[in-house]
Amino acid sequence: MKIVVIGTGIIGSLISRELTKYDCDVIVIEKEKDAGLGVSKANSAIVHAGYDDEPDTIRAKYCSKGNFLYTKIAEELDIEVKRIGSHVVAFNNEERNTLNRLYKQGIENNVPGLRILEKDELLSMEPNLNPDVIASLYAPTAAITEPWQVCIAAIENAYLNGAKINFQEEVIAIKTKDSKIKKVITNKHEYEADIVINAAGLYADKIATMAGDRAIPIFPRIGEYILLNKFTAHDLVNSIIFPTPSKMGKGILVLPTVDKGILLGPTSTDLHYKLKDLRATSKEGLDKIVQNAKHLVPSIDIRETVKIFAGSRPETPNKDFWIGPSRNIYGLFHVAGMRSPGLTSAPAIAIDVVDQLIKSYDLNLKKKTDFNPIRKRIPHYVGELSLNEYDEIIKKDPLAGKIVCVCNKVTEREIVEAIKRGARTIDSVKFRTRASFGECQGGFCTNKILEILSRETGIPVDSIVYNSDNSYIVKGKVRK
Amino acid sequence: MNKISCDLLIIGGGASGLGAALKAAKEGVNVILVERLNIAGGILNQCIHNGFGLHYFKKELTGPEYAANLINLTKDLPIKFLFEHFLLSIDKKSKTVYFASENGIVEIKCEALVYSAGARERPFGSLLIPGDRVSGIYTAGVAQKFINIENRIIGKRAIILGSGDIGLIMARRLTLEGVEVVAVCERMPYPGGLSRNINQCLKDFGIPLLLSTTVTEVRGEGRLSEVITSELDENYNIIEGSQRSWSVDTLVLSVGLVPSTTPMMGYVDIDLRTRGIIVDSTMNTSVPWIFSSGNCVIIYDLVDYVTKEGEIAGTYAVEYIKQKKEKKKIPIKKGIGVGIINCNAWVEQTDLNLYLRSIKPIEKGRLIVKSGNSIIFEGKEQAFIPSEMVHKTIKAEQIEKLGNIDNIVVEIV
Numbered sequence: 001m002k003i004v005v006i007g008t009g010i011i012g013s014l015i016s017r018e019l020t021k022y023d024c025d026v027i028v029i030e031k032e033k034d035a036g037l038g039v040s041k042a043n044s045a046i047v048h049a050g051y052d053d054e055p056d057t058i059r060a061k062y063c064s065k066g067n068f069l070y071t072k073i074a075e076e077l078d079i080e081v082k083r084i085g086s087h088v089v090a091f092n093n094e095e096r097n098t099l100n101r102l103y104k105q106g107i108e109n110n111v112p113g114l115r116i117l118e119k120d121e122l123l124s125m126e127p128n129l130n131p132d133v134i135a136s137l138y139a140p141t142a143a144i145t146e147p148w149q150v151c152i153a154a155i156e157n158a159y160l161n162g163a164k165i166n167f168q169e170e171v172i173a174i175k176t177k178d179s180k181i182k183k184v185i186t187n188k189h190e191y192e193a194d195i196v197i198n199a200a201g202l203y204a205d206k207i208a209t210m211a212g213d214r215a216i217p218i219f220p221r222i223g224e225y226i227l228l229n230k231f232t233a234h235d236l237v238n239s240i241i242f243p244t245p246s247k248m249g250k251g252i253l254v255l256p257t258v259d260k261g262i263l264l265g266p267t268s269t270d271l272h273y274k275l276k277d278l279r280a281t282s283k284e285g286l287d288k289i290v291q292n293a294k295h296l297v298p299s300i301d302i303r304e305t306v307k308i309f310a311g312s313r314p315e316t317p318n319k320d321f322w323i324g325p326s327r328n329i330y331g332l333f334h335v336a337g338m339r340s341p342g343l344t345s346a347p348a349i350a351i352d353v354v355d356q357l358i359k360s361y362d363l364n365l366k367k368k369t370d371f372n373p374i375r376k377r378i379p380h381y382v383g384e385l386s387l388n389e390y391d392e393i394i395k396k397d398p399l400a401g402k403i404v405c406v407c408n409k410v411t412e413r414e415i416v417e418a419i420k421r422g423a424r425t426i427d428s429v430k431f432r433t434r435a436s437f438g439e440c441q442g443g444f445c446t447n448k449i450l451e452i453l454s455r456e457t458g459i460p461v462d463s464i465v466y467n468s469d470n471s472y473i474v475k476g477k478v479r480k
Numbered sequence: 481m482n483k484i485s486c487d488l489l490i491i492g493g494g495a496s497g498l499g500a501a502l503k504a505a506k507e508g509v510n511v512i513l514v515e516r517l518n519i520a521g522g523i524l525n526q527c528i529h530n531g532f533g534l535h536y537f538k539k540e541l542t543g544p545e546y547a548a549n550l551i552n553l554t555k556d557l558p559i560k561f562l563f564e565h566f567l568l569s570i571d572k573k574s575k576t577v578y579f580a581s582e583n584g585i586v587e588i589k590c591e592a593l594v595y596s597a598g599a600r601e602r603p604f605g606s607l608l609i610p611g612d613r614v615s616g617i618y619t620a621g622v623a624q625k626f627i628n629i630e631n632r633i634i635g636k637r638a639i640i641l642g643s644g645d646i647g648l649i650m651a652r653r654l655t656l657e658g659v660e661v662v663a664v665c666e667r668m669p670y671p672g673g674l675s676r677n678i679n680q681c682l683k684d685f686g687i688p689l690l691l692s693t694t695v696t697e698v699r700g701e702g703r704l705s706e707v708i709t710s711e712l713d714e715n716y717n718i719i720e721g722s723q724r725s726w727s728v729d730t731l732v733l734s735v736g737l738v739p740s741t742t743p744m745m746g747y748v749d750i751d752l753r754t755r756g757i758i759v760d761s762t763m764n765t766s767v768p769w770i771f772s773s774g775n776c777v778i779i780y781d782l783v784d785y786v787t788k789e790g791e792i793a794g795t796y797a798v799e800y801i802k803q804k805k806e807k808k809k810i811p812i813k814k815g816i817g818v819g820i821i822n823c824n825a826w827v828e829q830t831d832l833n834l835y836l837r838s839i840k841p842i843e844k845g846r847l848i849v850k851s852g853n854s855i856i857f858e859g860k861e862q863a864f865i866p867s868e869m870v871h872k873t874i875k876a877e878q879i880e881k882l883g884n885i886d887n888i889v890v891e892i893v
Contacts, residue, residue, distance in 0.1 A: 226608070231742045232752070281610040283696070307605030309613060382568060387578055391481045391585040398582040403566040406516065407742070411580075439742065441603035443619055447630060461632070470702025471615035474632035478657050 001025065001363065004184045004193040006171055006207055008035035010147055010343050011335050012199035013154035014073075014350035020161035022354070022365040027191050028155070028163055029184065031170040034428040036151025037467070039201045039338065041431070042279070042311025043223065044253060044266060045147050046240055048341040049086060049139030051106025051114060052250065058321045060109050062345035062352070067111075067141055069347035077153035078377040079145065080258045086142035086240035087122065089133045089296065095244035099137040102245075106139070113140040128236050128297050142240055146258050147343050148431045149377075156421060157375040161368075167422070171200075174211040174332075181211070181331030195331045195357065202276040202314045204322070204336030213326045218337060219273040220312035223266025224285035226293075229304045229439050230261040237262065241296050250340065252292035254300070259408075259434060264293040264300070270315065279310045306439055315339050323349065325360040333357060378417045378433060382409035404452070405445045407438025415449060419456045427467040429453065446473065482586045486512040486560070487801050488794070489577055489590035491567055494522020495783045496596035496774025498550045499790025500797065504594075505557035507798040512588060514565045514579060521547030522598055524783065526624045529649050531676075535784035546783060562586070567597075567743050575769055592769045592797040595744055595757065596790055599737035599775035607735060611697040616704030620646040620734040627657060635730030639707050640664040641695045644867070645673040645781070647734025652681035654732070661687050662726055665709055667694040667716065670841055672734070672867045674781070695731065696723065704729055739776040754778065760809050760825035761832045762796035763789060768806065771797045778822040778835060781869040785835065792833065810851075810879075815891025817842060819866055826888055832874040838864035838892050845892045849874060851885040864892055 001024040005016045008030040019026045032038065050064030074081040090096045099116055106114045115138045122136045123129060159165050166189070174196060175183035184191045200207045208215035228236070236254065243251040249268045257263050267285040271278060286308060294300050314337055316322055322337035335353055338346075358365055381390050381400055394401035399413040410433045418432040426442070429435055429449055436442030436449065450473060454461045465471040488504045490497045493515030505511045519525060524532070527543030534540055537549055565579040565586060570593075577593065579586045601619035616635055618626070624646070626632045638659050640647050643666035651661045664682060669692045671678055682689050690709065696718060697708035711722035739756040749758045749766035756779075757772040759765055765772050773793035774786045809825040812832075819839035826832045834849070847859035847870060857874050864870065879888070 227605075231745060280612045280699075283610050286608055286610055302608070303606070305606045305608055306603060308608055308610070382580065387568070387585050387587075388481065390580070394580065394582070394584045401566075401580045401582045401584060402564065403516070403580055406566070409566075409568075439603075440600045441605050443601050443603060443622055446622065447625055465702070466615045467613075468702040472703060473615055474626055474630075474634055476633040478627055478631045478633055 001195070001365065002027065002191070002193050003195045003197065004029060004191055005197040005199060006184070007038070007199035007201055008151055008155050009038050009040040009199060009201050009338070010036065010151055010346040011338055011349060012197070013151040013158070014346050015197055015199060015335065015353055016158040016163050017154040017161070018350040018354050020158045020163050021367060021371045023368055024365055026158065026163035027193070028158065028165045029169050029171055029186055029191070030165070030167050033167055033425055033467070034152070034422065034431070035155040036148040037427070039311065039313055040147045040151050040343070042225070042309050043147060043313060043343065044255065044263065045144055045257065046086070046255065046343070047081060047143035047145055048344045049106065049114070049142040050109045050111045050341070050344070051102045051137065051139060052245070053109065053341065055105065055108045058323060059341060059345065062321070062348040063341045064109050064111050065348035066341070066345040067143070070143060070145070073150070073347050076373040077150065077157060077375045079149045079153050081143050081145045082258055083141060083143040084239045084256060085138060085140045086242060087117070087126065087136035087138055088242045088244055089122070089129065089136045090244050091132055091134060096135050098244045099135060102137050111139060111141065114138070126237055126239065126241065128299050129241065130296060130298055144240065144256060144258055152432060153375050153377070157373070160375065161371055171207060171210065174207070176212055176329055179212070179329055181329060193331070195333060195361065197353070198332060198334045198336060200336070201338065202312060204314065204334060208326070208332070208334060211326070211329050211332050213329045213332055216316050216322050216337060217273060218314045218316060220271045220276050220278065221315040221339070222269050222271055222278060222310055222312050224281045224289060224310045225263055225265035225308065226286065226289050226302070226305055227257070227307045227309070228262040228264070228300070229306050230259060231439060233262045233301070233304045234260045236297055236300060243292070243296060252289055254293050254297050259437065261306070265289050266311070271312070276312065279312065281308050281310050306441055313339050313342070321345070321349075323353065324356065331361065333360070378414050378421070380414060381411060404448050405433075405435035405438060407440050408434045410435035412452060415452050416456055419453060424453070424457060424459070425465050425467055426450070426453075426473070450474070482584055483589070484512070484586065485589040486510050487591050488594065488797050489588050489592070490514065490594045490596065491577070492522070492596040492598060492774070493520035493561065494596065494598050494774065495524055495546070495550065495786040496598070496790035496793070497594065498554060499787035500594040500596060500773060500794035501559045502550070502553055502557065503791040503794030504798045505554070505559045507795070509798050509801055510558045512560045512562060512590070514562045514567070516564065516566050518563045520551050520561060523621065526621070526628050528628045529653070532783050535782065536787050550787065570747050572747060572767065591801040592771065594790070594793045594797055595770065595772045595776060596774040596793070597740045597743070597776045599779060600740045601733070602736045602738055604733055609695055609698060612699050612701070614698060614700040614702065614704040616700065616729050617698065617731045617733065620650045620732055623650055623732050624653070627653060633657070633659070635659060637662060637728045638730035638732055639695070639726050639728045640732045640734060642666065642734035642736070643672040643689060644734040644736065645677050647732065648673045648677040648681040650732050650734065651687050652685060655685050655687065659730065662728060663688045663690050665690045665693040665695060667692065667712055670865060670867070674868065698731060704731055707731055737775060737779045739779065741776050748772070754820055756822070758824045759822070760827050761823050761830045762827045763793035763823070764796060764800070764827070769800065778820060780835065785871060789833070810885055810888055812888045812890060815889045817845060817864070817892030818890055821890055826879060828880070829876055831876050832879060834872045834874065834890060836870050836890060837866045838870070839866065841865045842892055847872060848891050848893055849888060851882055851888050854882050856882065856888065
């Protein structure tokens with residue numbers, strides 16, 4: 001049984017891993033240079049509690065289940081999931097009514113621990129909130145994570161369990177015979193396939209059409225963000241702060257990141273479906289973030305910004321996930337339209353998709369006995385070990401004693417290990433180790449990381465890029 | 481764990497740390513100087529242009545020459561250099577500082593510490609300039625490091641944002657290395673760098689300086705391909721219709737330095753606005769045994785000042801080691817017209833070295849140092865601009881003759 005998974009975002013990576021629990025060939029195709037560099041890279045990074053989704057939606061079916069599964073995922077894949085809780089805050093009685101409605105919805109969706117908090121209790125938990133708040137819906141199970149790390153970890157674990165991972169390969173055609181999946185053709189290879197999982201994120205409609213299926217149109221909804229310096233802004237809020245949602249979505253939030261920074265955003269702008277690659281920030285967007293975030297937390301000092309970025313999420317006309325076997329092409333299975341709460345739902349979706357595959361195609365998939373669910377993260381030393389333990393490690397491994405990223409105290413060993421695990425770009429090293437993710441944003445270490453990347457891989461410095469093909473950093477010599 | 485001890489520990493082997501080491505070692509205490517790179521001299525090593533040393537060495541030198549001269553002066557003195565050692569933590573009670581190195585953790589017990597870790601550059605992300613996420617945007621120091629140290633070309637056609645000295649110097653450097661520099665933009669209505677650099681780096685090469693102009697968007701696919709600039713009105717709002725498009729593959733930023741003080745957070749008091757370590761006239765921080773000097777205190781115009789301040793830190797760190805006597809401190813307050821100032825307090829029996837910048841350009845003003853109604857110093861009438869730092873040394877006797885005072889106010893009127 002040959003199963004081709006297209007995409008290594010949160011959905012493709014977790015499904016690939018899930019499939020490696022069974023006796024089948026798993027072939028993963030990703031057009032980018034690393035896992036999770038599309039939609040999964042730039043979003044609010046929230047594992048939602050699950051009160052947001054109307055009980056009759058597909059979203060509601062997976063969200064609170066997915067939230068629950070993150071505890072196990074975090075343990076097995078050694079990723080950080082911090083259950084810091086969330087507050088939806090209300091400023092007036094109309095908004096309080098919305099909180100009550102969300103509360104009831106949450107109970108229906110089996111969200112544990114929900115409470116409506118009155119002003120005093122809320123402000124004792126979040127003293128920097130606008131004192132005009134009157135109440136909040138508190139969800140203790142809401143969490144934050146690093147979505148790209150989940151993707152990388154799941155792909156590493158899938159690889160360990162036998163999946164074939166092919167980066168920098170773009171699907172250019174899908175061959176069918178008698179409306180049945182036969183082959184997936186990329187710009188580099190051809191792969192025989194019995195089943196194709198379409199987890200191509202923003203491009204899932206393109207993949208569907210390629211296979212001759214009718215596609216649900218997927219259009220990009222862009223969200224812009226501002227990230228504040230963890231060293232100076234980290235204590236602004238302790239949990240995820242949402243405004244009361246409106247028809248336009250969940251609104252602009254203020255939340256801590258796993259790395260202790262503070263994230264503000266997102267905006268929410270629907271783009272033409274052709275603008276799927278757009279990741280540009282705008283003055284209007286940034287101004288709106290500042291204005292809205294300051295309404296929630298007035299003491300935000302925007303001068304503490306370390307970076308701005310934008311991400312796109314795949315939106316569908318009915319604002320829900322698109323999961324299921326194609327009715328037209330046998331063997332093509334769509335897992336698309338992963339708008340919010342796609343990240344949260346992903347672990348539950350991955351399990352359910354494999355069940356659905358077995359049922360839809362009457363597969364006789366046997367569980368492997370030797371599946372190893374454990375993946376270990378790249379060890380980080382400074383701040384995580386006692387000085388004596390760290391000393392012992394350096395004695396055996398001198399590279400662990402050389403700090404390359406001064407801001408985040410990332411050692412040369414961590415960078416070399418990221419490269420061993422497949423990092424080939426500055427961004428890949430950054431997302432895997434947090435090197436150059438700190439307050440100087442690579443000012444002191446980009447040149448060193450370039451040098452280490454080149455030394456370890458043999459790729460000339462001139463050919464190393466930040467992320468996409470043309471994003472080179474240096475080109476040629478000043479003097480021969 | 482490798483355990484060593486010394487009288488004076490210095491963190492940072494740049495222009496200031498070396499100054500502190502020199503002075504302290506001459507006083508006979510033994511010094512350990514810890515540096516995270518594999519060479520002393522700090523940022524001087526990448527500043528291959530000249531213009532350094534006129535005050536300290538009384539001759540004009542390049543950055544590497546200035547560094548080499550300083551390092552030469554440390555020869556035969558009781559200074560032990562530890563390279564590629566990285567600060568981990570400080571135990572304030574036992575005056576012990578921990579470093580990581582390739583040989584393991586090094587624990588250094590000292591009597592006094594001088595922290596002189598310099599500054600970092602403000603990154604592009606902090607400017608909130610919207611647009612595509614592209615490569616080809618470099619802070620000036622990073623560009624300088626690539627070109628001058630690593631012999632690498634960063635682009636073909638560049639625009640520079642910020643007319644601070646390093647921006648001006650990079651405009652010249654890039655031009656000399658065959659990179660076309662289309663303009664230098666400055667959001668303020670006046671230049672940020674020294675006038676001599678405007679002449680020598682821009683005018684001599686015909687590079688336009690666009691005042692009240694900033695970068696308002698960056699565009700490109702992968703690599704930068706277009707920069708949009710806009711003119712600003714007197715309230716720094718964008719003037720609609722003033723947008724200009726520049727076809728460039730490189731944007732170099734000279735938008736300011738921030739004292740590198742994050743590793744000291746929680747150990748000593750830091751000015752949360754400037755991020756500088758707060759020191760008194762002996763370069764002593766809020767902790768009696770910890771001193772600090774150089775760009776991690778305030779961003780100086782001249783490296784000569786940085787070394788001089790290091791010497792002061794070294795001198796008083798030695799005095800602390802030998803006497804351990806607490807002295808009376810008189811707070812220094814920023815009066816009208818002053819943007820930033822160092823130091824924060826005057827310590828009795830010491831000379832007061834004031835470094836300050838005016839808050840805005842002042843055509844005719846006087847520097848006044850006073851306490852209550854008593855004038856300690858009144859300068860001649862002169863012009864002030866924020867980009868040119870004012871330095872004034874006031875002798876201890878001048879302050880002491882006022883008798884008991886509660887505070888000192890510095891103002892430009």
